[in-house]
Amino acid sequence: MEYTVKKLAQLSGVSGRTLRYYDQIGLLKPARINTSGYRIYGEKEVDLLQQILFYRELGFGLEEISRIVHDPSFDQVAALKNHHKALEEKRSRLDKLMTTVEKTIASLEGGAAMQDNEKFDGFKEKLIHDNEQKYGKEIRDKYGDDTIDASNKKLRNMLQEDFQAMTKLEEELFELLDKANATGDPAGKEAQELAEKHKQWLMYSWPTYSKEAHAGLAEMYVADERFTTYYDKRVKGGAKFLHDAILHYTGRM
Amino acid sequence: MEYTVKKLAQLSGVSGRTLRYYDQIGLLKPARINTSGYRIYGEKEVDLLQQILFYRELGFGLEEISRIVHDPSFDQVAALKNHHKALEEKRSRLDKLMTTVEKTIASLEGGAAMQDNEKFDGFKEKLIHDNEQKYGKEIRDKYGDDTIDASNKKLRNMLQEDFQAMTKLEEELFELLDKANATGDPAGKEAQELAEKHKQWLMYSWPTYSKEAHAGLAEMYVADERFTTYYDKRVKGGAKFLHDAILHYTGRM
DNA sequence: ATAAACCTTTACGTGGCGTAAAGGTCAAGT
DNA sequence: ACTTGACCTTTACGCCACGTAAAGGTTTAT
Numbered sequence: 001m002e003y004t005v006k007k008l009a010q011l012s013g014v015s016g017r018t019l020r021y022y023d024q025i026g027l028l029k030p031a032r033i034n035t036s037g038y039r040i041y042g043e044k045e046v047d048l049l050q051q052i053l054f055y056r057e058l059g060f061g062l063e064e065i066s067r068i069v070h071d072p073s074f075d076q077v078a079a080l081k082n083h084h085k086a087l088e089e090k091r092s093r094l095d096k097l098m099t100t101v102e103k104t105i106a107s108l109e110g111g112a113a114m115q116d117n118e119k120f121d122g123f124k125e126k127l128i129h130d131n132e133q134k135y136g137k138e139i140r141d142k143y144g145d146d147t148i149d150a151s152n153k154k155l156r157n158m159l160q161e162d163f164q165a166m167t168k169l170e171e172e173l174f175e176l177l178d179k180a181n182a183t184g185d186p187a188g189k190e191a192q193e194l195a196e197k198h199k200q201w202l203m204y205s206w207p208t209y210s211k212e213a214h215a216g217l218a219e220m221y222v223a224d225e226r227f228t229t230y231y232d233k234r235v236k237g238g239a240k241f242l243h244d245a246i247l248h249y250t251g252r253m
Numbered sequence: 254m255e256y257t258v259k260k261l262a263q264l265s266g267v268s269g270r271t272l273r274y275y276d277q278i279g280l281l282k283p284a285r286i287n288t289s290g291y292r293i294y295g296e297k298e299v300d301l302l303q304q305i306l307f308y309r310e311l312g313f314g315l316e317e318i319s320r321i322v323h324d325p326s327f328d329q330v331a332a333l334k335n336h337h338k339a340l341e342e343k344r345s346r347l348d349k350l351m352t353t354v355e356k357t358i359a360s361l362e363g364g365a366a367m368q369d370n371e372k373f374d375g376f377k378e379k380l381i382h383d384n385e386q387k388y389g390k391e392i393r394d395k396y397g398d399d400t401i402d403a404s405n406k407k408l409r410n411m412l413q414e415d416f417q418a419m420t421k422l423e424e425e426l427f428e429l430l431d432k433a434n435a436t437g438d439p440a441g442k443e444a445q446e447l448a449e450k451h452k453q454w455l456m457y458s459w460p461t462y463s464k465e466a467h468a469g470l471a472e473m474y475v476a477d478e479r480f481t482t483y484y485d486k487r488v489k490g491g492a493k494f495l496h497d498a499i500l501h502y503t504g505r506m
Numbered sequence: 507a508t509a510a511a512c513c514t515t516t517a518c519g520t521g522g523c524g525t526a527a528a529g530g531t532c533a534a535g536t
Numbered sequence: 537a538c539t540t541g542a543c544c545t546t547t548a549c550g551c552c553a554c555g556t557a558a559a560g561g562t563t564t565a566t
Binding site for chain 2: 007010011013058076077080081083084087088090091094095097098101102105109234
């Protein structure tokens with residue numbers, strides 16, 4: 001199947017201008033130009049555009065996307081990990097901002113004045129982040145040795161489906177953790193619901209559930225920082241709270 | 254306390270250029286200009302800048318921010334509480350984005366082992382392998398080899414189940430397509446149910462759903478014969494009907 | 507034959523600044 | 537008193553990822 005600009009635009013949801021611009025900057029060239037000078041795109045270009053839009057969704061710049069999709073020696077995984085790190089920083093910056101907002105509300109309501117330099121704590125994080133972006137580029141240039149099989153586009157979509165289905169249960173667990181953690185009571189109703197859900201989740205991968213093993217895993221959650229960060233990343237203090245909730249649930253506390 | 258451009262810039266973390274630009278567009282005028290033409294800012298401007306940066310963080314345009322902060326009939330505390338809510342939403346959006354990136358990394362890292370017909374199996378192996386790599390040693394030490402092997406087996410089955418669940422959803426889609434197609438009305442109740450189900454099915458594999466992309470895919474169903482045959486093989490005229498139903502559902506028709 | 511709906515290139519506009527360039531001001535050290 | 541260097545000023549062009557318009561050519565349907 002072949003597509004003109006408008007056809008591909010409708011197919012993909014982007015504008016015609018965008019496609020011409022992508023051609024102009026060499027990000028997505030049409031398969032050929034017909035006798036009237038029209039851009040004609042083929043299957044390969046449809047796939048490539050999909051890939052481009054995927055990375056665009058993730059907030060990559062077009063230049064970096066071009067490197068990712070055109071350079072076979074580009075380390076896509078490293079790029080994504082880098083991006084993930086940037087997202088994490090953005091998130092912790094948001095957390096600090098929220099704290100500042102809370103403080104400001106408190107000071108407005110309570111009349112206590114905030115120090116001038118305190119007012120901008122959240123915004124300063126962004127500055128640090130931006131600097132790291134600059135230097136990070138140099139570091140990123142050093143990656144890019146592994147050869148990635150370029151024919152994995154469709155596969156990636158398929159795998160995403162599975163991963164999503166698999167993490168759904170875990171998603172629910174995190175939602176419960178957030179809710180229960182907000183109560184602050186590891187013996188409360190929500191916390192016990194959380195522990196119960198955690199047990200269900202566990203039983204998917206553990207053939208034989210036992211309270212001992214469950215409590216043991218809870219201990220590992222606070223003892224091993226890989227687990228701690230895993231939960232704390234999503235819910236602040238989540239690992240400790242989950243630990244406490246499980247200990248109550250299993251009758252150890 | 255009074256501040257020159259550089260002082261306020263350092264205090265707030267924005268650049269001097271930004272402050273001059275904000276002056277230029279009338280968003281943040283200095284308290285006064287001294288005899289040498291220097292911009293001098295006071296306390297009030299510090300507060301105003303802080304407010305401006307809050308809204309900027311939330312993604313508001315400077316013009317809209319100007320309207321918000323210069324309107325005297327504005328409840329600051331209420332606005333800040335709104336800020337906080339918006340920040341929470343932004344954070345959860347970031348979380349979703351991070352999850353998508355994580356999923357992509359996971360599927361890419363398994364890339365080498367995944368080939369055509371074995372793609373899915375290869376992914377399962379990779380997951381099990383990762384699980385072992387990450388936590389295998391500790392768990393083995395604590396719970397013994399038998400437990401681990403059984404757990405791996407369970408995980409294998411789980412992925413198999415999920416794959417089946419996905420296939421089941423597609424099966425339901427075909428049943429709905431048959432029923433809706435029989436009515437002949439792509440705007441009818443059944444057709445809209447069909448489009449909704451199709452969206453659900455789609456969202457398994459698309460990290461970000463949009464009406465545009467959905468409508469675009471519908472166009473592809475009738476434009477690309479691989480898709481047309483795929484649906485027509487099961488329900489005669491199914492591709493065209495599904496296309497029409499989706500266009501109605503997404504408001505394109 | 508004509509109109510509508512495409513297609514093309516060229517070119518300027520947008521936001522939110524970054525980054526010179528060219529020059530004026532101020533405080534400190536010599 | 538003079539120089540240095542860190543500040544300040546305005547003017548102006550550059551950047552991304554396109555949107556929008558102008559001026560014209562091509563295709564398709566009636």
